[in-house]
Amino acid sequence: MDQAPGSPQEPQGPQGAAGLPSCYRHPGRETGISCTRCERPICPECMVSASVGFQCPECVKDGSGTGHSPAANRPRTIAGGSVAEDPFLVTKILIGLNAAVFALVLVLGGRFVAETELIGLAISPQLGEIVGVADGQWYRLLTAVFLHQEVPHILFNLLGLWFLGRMVEPALGRGRYLALYLISGLGGSALAYLIAAPNQPSLGASGAIFGLMGAFAVLARRSNLDMRPVALILAISLLLTFTRPDISWEGHIGGLVAGTLITLGMVYAPRERRTLVQLGVSGAVLLAIVITVVARTAALG
Structure with a gap:
């Protein structure tokens, strides 16, 4: 099983006044939601509905949010599995x-x-x-x-x-x-x-x-x-x-x-x-x- 794209060490955005992280694309917008693939915090404007939870625009675009290699760009589920053409x-x-x-x-x-x-x-x-x-x-x-x-x-x-x-x-x-x-x-x-x-x-x-x-x-x-x-x-x-x-x-x-x-x-x-x-x-x-x-x-x- 290959690892899922993204990394828990990626920048998570600055902390807001209430202790919540800020959206990685909109600093200052506090949010309690994170991308189900790369785990970066995302605000309502950046949320894209997925089968479970939400994803950030970059993960929706290339399947990873990292773009480092073709293998990393393959879409992965929240558990690290391959995203199938027929998900059911x-x-x-x-x-x-x-x-x-x-x-x-x-x-x-x-x-x-x-x-x-x-x-x-x-x-x-x-x-x-x-x-x-x-x-x-x-x-x-x-x-x-x-x-x-x-x-x-x-x-x-x-x-x-x-x-x-x-x-x-x-x-x-x-x-x-x-x-x-x-x-x-x-x-x-x-x-x-x-x-x-x-x-x-x-x-x-x-x-x-x-x-x-x-x-x-x-x-x-x-x-x-x-x-x-x-x-x-x-x-x-x-x-x-x-x-x-x-x-x-x-x-x-x-x-x-x-x-x-x-x-x-x-x-x-x-x-x-x-x-x-x-x-x-x-x-x-x-x-x-x-x-x-x-x-x-x-x-x-």
């Missing part, structure tokens, strides 16, 4: 995968669900045998993330994926966004496996969606956006999680925590060690998931 491609693919698996459910029925849903350890009536993660079927931690049985369930999750994905994917870049989605889904599965009853089945993309929700909150904070609408959306989602029946709150919370931690590592990593920190944080979350699954499996014997 991975989101579209994930929606397609969820829809394809739902089609398989409609065609193959309950037996397919029994072979792929998340379950700790139980006797499956459809299969007539012992099944579950504790029986060595670790693949269920991932397959359950793409599995839905009811039309309202998949429609709600895919709407959430489309809404959040269109904000998170352009901000992180394709590779980082895909890693965030998958690890968040695994985080939700792992917490459900740890806490829920062993014979309690669970399925759906909700854990991954809550991971995107946590990522969006981090990105909004990183870009100095108004956090009140974000907090309201998160509060409503959590309220529904704990008040509606037949909801795996463990999956939601597990995905939310995993997604938040990964995005914090991605967007706040020091530029000079960005790749190392991003891989380290993502790897640490994934390791915690593995440890959780191993410990729960040992407890179930």
